[in-house]
Amino acid sequence: MSIKNSWPALSESAFLRYFSFTALYFTEGLQMGMLFIGIPAWMAMQGKSPGEIGGFATACALPWTFKFIVAPLMDRYTYLPMGRKRPWVLLGQVGLMAGLIVMAYVPDPLNNLNLLMGAGFLVSALGAIQDAATDGMAVDLIPDDQQARANGFMGGARMIGSSLSLAAGSWILDTYDFTAAILALSAAVGLMTLVPIFLREQRGEKIAPWTSGKTSPEAEKMQITSWSTILTSLYHLFRLRNSLLVSLLMFISMGAYNYFETLLPLFAVNITGWTNVFYSQAFATADLTGGIAGMLLGGYLIEKFGKKRTIGVYFLLIIGIVMALDVLKVYWDNTSFMYGFIIVYRWLNAFAKIGVYAIAMQCCSKNVSASQFTFYMTIGAMGSMVGATLIGPIKENFSWEITFFLFAAMIALAWVVMYFLNINKQIAQIAALENTEAQKQAMIMH
Secondary structure: OOHHHHOOOHHHOHHHHHHHHHHHHHHHHHHHHHHHHHHHHHHHHOOOOHHHHHHHHHHHHHHHHHHHHHHHHHHHOOOHHHOOOHHHHHHHHHHHHHHHHHHHOOOOHHHOHHHHHHHHHHHHHHHHHHHHHHHHHHHHHOOHHHHHHHHHHHHHHHHHHHHHHHHHHHHHHHHOOHHHHHHHHHHHHHHHOHHHHHOOOOOOOOOOOOOOOOOOHHHHHHOOOOHHHHHHHHHHHHOOHHHHHHHHHHHHHHHHHHHHHHHHHHHHHHHHOOOHHHHHHHHHHHHHHHHHHHHHHHHHHHHHHOHHHHHHHHHHHHHHHHHHHHHOHHHOOOHHHHHHHHHHHHHHHHHHHHHHHHHHHHOOOHHHHHHHHHHHHHHHHHHHHHHHHHHHHHHHHOOHHHHHHHHHHHHHHHHHHHHOOOHHHHHHHHHHHHHHHHHHHHHHHO
């Protein structure tokens, strides 16, 4: 028997599920680290204005708001002999690698900001496709009792990928040039593409279109071939009160994070006096340690103490340390103080995100997994775009103290929204809707 046929499929092995989704989220982190942190820090070091940096951040965030267009296509169309979402994952991985190669050859990027923003938009669009497909495959294949731990591995891996690309990319950017940094990133994405190439969703499926294999009964059962069924399911799901609350939680929390994290390099370079390379190394260290902690502890703590309770503690701690930063202005130019703040903040941010993503995943129907989870993520991306857009006008009109206070207020609002969320009721309502839909399908078939 060949090796490719003897390997278990993702549906058969918890270890392979954790490994595969860790690798795919690591890939996600690779491009996000440079696009959302490394390049903005480099632009700040080169004297670009908050508006110009915010414009680049907005261009990178914008494609993630369009995932709701791609996700229903993933639920409706696929090449089932290779799995429900795996063909789309492969398309996203290869596209992301190609998009980074295009971005690497933007001429004189600091003086061609429109071209740089266009390239950032392209890479983010391809990354959004990879993300939507990965999320849909995760909802399909990860059982409820493994979702918190899986999100710990996934969220941690994304932070580790972000930190490594940020540290290495910023060093290459400073030592060599922009082209070398982005080409190195593309090569790393290509290496990670080997994982979805060789790991199938279900046993017996094809590794590639030209290899042996066939559609699995599990994929055929879940696959929806009617647009009306997909749209009707989504309509009923998003009429649920708790679906709307999850959406609002995503919008506010992701908007707050992007607002604050796009401000941090400006603050570090202009107020603390750091270089972009030093800032990137500090942020990378925070993400690397935070990612490892998230993988080891994030999912475990959520399983032990519950999603809402644990996330609530993280939100309150984030508010506490940001308010401390606000009042301790005398230490803003102290490198050790700021280094410690960034590390503590990124740890708390990692743990909070793991919990919020686990909530969103649990509140999805497997019938339209890509569409529903992607809608949640898209709404979060819309929040990220709004957060980045706010940077210019707020920083130009308010002090750093007020700017930081507004971030704390956003996190407090996210905590209030989460307080009213009833996860168990959402799960019961989804089960009822899925049962009704199954009965309708059975009547049609007979």
